[in-house]
Amino acid sequence: MKSHLLVVACLVVSAPALAAPPASKEARPPPCQDQTIERSIWPQGTSLWGTGRQVAEREMSSVLASVEMGRARLGDKTLSGLRLKGGRLVAPSASQELVGAVLQGAASDGTPVEVAVCGAEVLAKDSSLVWYRIQVWNGVSASWEDPCVATGRVPSPRALAVPGVWDESGARSDKGGKFTFACENGAIAKCVNWGYRPWAKKGGGSLAELHQACTRMARADYCGDGRSHTREDNLIDVYDGLSVLTRTTESSEAWDVKRASFEAAWSAEGATCLSRTRDGQEVETLMAQCPGRFEMAQKDLGEGDQCTVVRKGGAKAVLLRNRSYGRDEQVMHQGVAR
Structure with a gap:
């Protein structure tokens, strides 16, 4: 299931x-x-x-x-x-x-x-x-x-x-x-x-790194420095390579698939790449907050997830991805965690 x-x-x-x-x-x-x-x-x-x-x-x-x-x-x-x-x-x-x-x-x-x-x-x-x-x-x-x-x-x-x-x-x-x-x-x-219990295993691997990546993702800590870039009641859809959680593909009262779009991919150190920010600030503004960490570049992760900003210094393992609403859609849709 x-x-x-x-x-x-x-x-x-x-x-x-x-x-x-x-x-x-x-x-x-x-x-x-x-x-x-x-x-x-x-x-x-x-x-x-x-x-x-x-x-x-x-x-x-x-x-x-x-x-x-x-x-x-x-x-x-x-x-x-x-x-x-x-x-x-x-x-x-x-x-x-x-x-x-x-x-x-x-x-x-x-x-x-x-x-x-x-x-x-x-x-x-x-x-x-x-x-x-x-x-x-x-x-x-x-x-x-x-x-x-x-x-x-x-x-x-x-x-x-x-x-x-x-x-x-x-x-x-x-x-x-x-x-x-x-x-x-x-x-x-x-x-x-x-579901990301750091003491548990799935597919022969520990979930500890997934859990850490999740803490970065939940707070929209793109720079990996502890600063959050999210706002009250921002809905997110979370999915990972081990299928602890999978991407939501059907709309419901709480989530409109058509209005959601890819936000970022995550490692234990923060975002590995992103297409936009969760709180609506420009990506250039975010990049200035952690200089030397990101660069403008295209990266296709598959399944429609495309980045416009990527982490410098070589590829980091993508542990999690998430989708969210854009700035305008966040105002229109309020939901409850489940």
Whole structure:
């Protein structure tokens, strides 16, 4: 059965900036309590982590960018031997509960942050995938807060435990004993949810590079430097060479095939070539934002996908392609992610 995906790049809001925990912990309230969180709101584009920004003016900053597995505790006990199996945190003993555990994490600038696991929901169709409810300690407000940013479509977002760590350029790396709590409204979690699970394999190959390419594509990060070039409610149709997702060929209420056109091809480092931008800016303007990366040239990828701008320095492996509406059609068609 073919899998199709139409997705929406959504605008998100920010949670309050988080500071390092204070030295004294005796007077702290317990984590994982229901509470109303005050949020500062500003346009952010499509988020990578799905978390609030650490610095309001910096698109690629996060209040929670990485989590350590080696320094977890549950009450007054240390949880040694915690590991990640697929998208699931596994305790050293099957009898040990992870809900209520507190882990050590870090913001995107390395500032220490404590992370509490408040709930775990195993995906019914795939036990390797668990949605977590998390909170982080905010030393400024002296309270536990949800770092995940809510949107109108997902007002109470959860988080996935994803192997690897992303930096502020959007690049992924494997760092021993660390992982990412990727919130539901961010590109990292979205790409997992769409089928690009970095721990999985298809056709004998790992999906890790496909997942990374997807995070670039979801945010329209053409230059591969972390900057997004998308707008709220921009529909995209995603397809890849392994047929994890295939191109949509029939129109529906949510997607008009005739109005859609090829946008770009993607590698783990950003766009390998493109025909136009998703946010409607001229390709020459984009090229000026990452000088020396692209050049004007024709490239035919087949199936009607033709590029007018290509990556310099030799061909990069095309892992994903996408189609989207042009500037005028985006206004006419609004859809829902599925």
